[in-house]
Amino acid sequence: MVMSLDILGDGFDLHCGGQDLRFPHHENERAQAVALGREFARHWMHNGFVVDAEGEKMSKSLGNVSNLLDLIEVFDPRAYRMVLLQSHYRSPVSISADGLEAAGRALAGLDAFGRRIVGLEPVEPDAAVLDQFRAAMDDDLDSPTAMALVFDTVRRANTALDSGDESAAGPLVAAVSAMLTAVGLRLVEADDVPEDVLAAVARLDAARADRDFSTADAIRAELQSSGWTVETTRDGTTVRR
Structure with a gap:
C-alpha cells in the first residue's frame, strides 16, 4: 500500500493481482489507505490462476x-x-x-491471411466491426469474444477476396489489422521469408503459369523438404513455417 501510494499517487486507476489476494490482502491494503485518509485504487482486476x-x-x-x-x-x-x-x-x-x-495453428491461419493481403490498398477500417471489438474489450476485458470477432472478420474478408470483391474486403482487412495491433499480435508476412525462398516461390508460380507442372512440383518438394508449408491458390503461392 505504501509503495503504491508513493509511486502512483492517490487515486490511481488500476490495481491487479491474483484471485487468492482479494481477501484479506487487497481488502487490508484499501483499509489501511482509507485509515490514512488517502484515496486508493479506483478499479481492481483479479486474475484466475x-x-x-x-x-x-x-x-x-x-x-x-x-x-x-x-x-x-x-x-x-x-x-x-x-x-x-x-x-x-x-x-x-x-x-x-x-x-x-x-x-x-490459429496463428498460422492469421499469418496466411496476412500474406494474402500484402499489396491491398489501405482503406478505413469497418466501423461496425471496431465498435463490436471495443464493446467486448470494455465488457470486463472480454478478450475471448474479441478474438472470436477477429477470426470471424478474417473469414468474412477471405470470402470477399475469394469472390474478387476487394472493395468489400478492404475495410474488413483494415479492421483485422487494427484489432490485432490492439492486442499485440504481429502477423508474419512475406517480408519475414528469406529472399531465396521468395525467389523459389516466384519460379514455382512462373512454372505453373507455363503449365510446367513437373518443375513446379519439384520446386514445391524442395521447399517442403526445407521445412516450409507451401499453399497455392488462384492468387498465387505462399509459404510459411
Whole structure:
C-alpha cells in the first residue's frame, strides 16, 4: 500500500493481482489507505490462476511450473499470447502443449491471411466491426469474444477476396489489422521469408503459369523438404513455417 501510494499517487486507476489476494490482502491494503485518509485504487482486476493440463494450479511447491523461456524455445511466443487472449482473465488459464499447438495453428491461419493481403490498398477500417471489438474489450476485458470477432472478420474478408470483391474486403482487412495491433499480435508476412525462398516461390508460380507442372512440383518438394508449408491458390503461392 505504501509503495503504491508513493509511486502512483492517490487515486490511481488500476490495481491487479491474483484471485487468492482479494481477501484479506487487497481488502487490508484499501483499509489501511482509507485509515490514512488517502484515496486508493479506483478499479481492481483479479486474475484466475495459471493451471496445468490437469487443471492444477501451477506452483513451485507442486513442481508443475512451465518455464516461459523453455516454452518459447519450442513454441511461437505469440502462441502463448494467443492462449491468454482466448481465456478470460478471471478464469483459469490452462497452459499445455495441446493448447499451445492449437494456438499455433490459429496463428498460422492469421499469418496466411496476412500474406494474402500484402499489396491491398489501405482503406478505413469497418466501423461496425471496431465498435463490436471495443464493446467486448470494455465488457470486463472480454478478450475471448474479441478474438472470436477477429477470426470471424478474417473469414468474412477471405470470402470477399475469394469472390474478387476487394472493395468489400478492404475495410474488413483494415479492421483485422487494427484489432490485432490492439492486442499485440504481429502477423508474419512475406517480408519475414528469406529472399531465396521468395525467389523459389516466384519460379514455382512462373512454372505453373507455363503449365510446367513437373518443375513446379519439384520446386514445391524442395521447399517442403526445407521445412516450409507451401499453399497455392488462384492468387498465387505462399509459404510459411
